[in-house]
Amino acid sequence: MDVKITGPYNYLHVIERLSYDPIRVIDKEKNGVMVPINVYGKDVVASVAFSGPIENPNCHIQLPSGYEEEGIRKIITIFQLEESLQEIANHFLHTDLAKFFRVNPGLPLLCEFDLYYCVMKTIIHQQLNLSFAHTLTERFVKSFGKDQDGVWFPPTPETVSNLDYEDLRKLQFSQRKAEYVIDTSKLIASGELNLDELKLLKDEEAIEQLVKIRGIGYWTAENILLFGMARKNLFPVKDIGIQNAVKNLFELEKKPTVEELLTMSEQWSPYKSYASLYLWESLGNQKARS
Structure with a gap:
């Protein structure tokens, strides 16, 4: 079709x-x-x-x-x-991000193929350099997922919930990260964390549910909503890339404070997520968000 x-x-x-x-x-x-x-x-x-x-x-x-x-x-x-990306671009043409949208039109908020995998990938990638983060997610998928016609499907929550921490430690996961991955999978497999219901919640409600889970902080929760659900109005003010991009954009002597970023981002609502996307892209760092 x-x-x-x-x-x-x-x-x-x-x-x-x-x-x-x-x-x-x-x-x-x-x-x-x-x-x-x-x-x-x-x-x-x-x-x-x-x-x-x-x-x-x-x-x-x-x-x-x-x-x-x-x-x-x-x-x-x-x-x-x-999604009407032109309508979103038109919104930004009257803001201080206008040049980004003129130079590089039509960037969509691409979702991960599977929300559970997005949760796992976001947890695994925490505080790791990009190369090793991808190495770990590749080992995770190829060790416990399945190959169908040459295409890899990530493991299910049920499969991961039945693993021992040592199964992940053998792949070079830290003990703490192994616990986060398996324990979160147990919550999902048992229905205590229902990802389908999570999709129906407003941004702050969904974040509130996620940050209750050990291993998921506010930054991780925001990224799950951004790249797992394509939520349109999120601006991760604690993200180092966002801070550096804004510092570069406005030629600041030091990185902006959280309060400054919150105030600045008001003009980008209701499409703050696209501001995030273009600011990351301005660093030549979109690879870090994948």
Whole structure:
């Protein structure tokens, strides 16, 4: 099925960003990616490929027979294909971030393919350099997930909840991080933390639920909402990249305070998440958010 996208939509940026995660199957020549998703309780692989100018692109989605309708709905959500990025850009053209949106139009808030994996990946990546963080997530997926037609599906919460901490320690997880990953998976597997219900909550309500969990602080919770749910109005003021980007943008002598960032970000509402995205991108550091 072909999905016509109302541009601009910079799919080249999307493909590049996806390529940073070593478990993903990317075809840069065809601007394509194989996407592991769960449809009607079954793991299926969707083939997604982009073509045409970013001002008016096309997305071709191929799924196994019988899984098209729900599968395409999930792909549209993951890639934010129905979001009006021009409308969002128009909002920023009257702000101090205008130049970023003019120079690099059509950057979407791309979701992780699976919310549970997003939670795990965000926890695993905490306080690690990017290269080793990707190494750990790749080991995690390839040790406990499954390979289907050459595409890796992350492990389920049930699988991870039955692991011992030592199983992760063997992969070079710290003891504390092994505890965070397995204990959080137990909460999800038992239903104590229901990810489907979490999606229905407002931003602060969802963050409040997440930060109750050992190993998930406010920054981690914000990133789960940003990259797991594509929430539009989040601005992680404690993120070092955000602080450095704002320092560079306004040529400040030192990094701005949290209070200064909160005040500054008011003009970017209700699309603060896109301000975050473009500020990270301004550092040439979008790779760090993948």
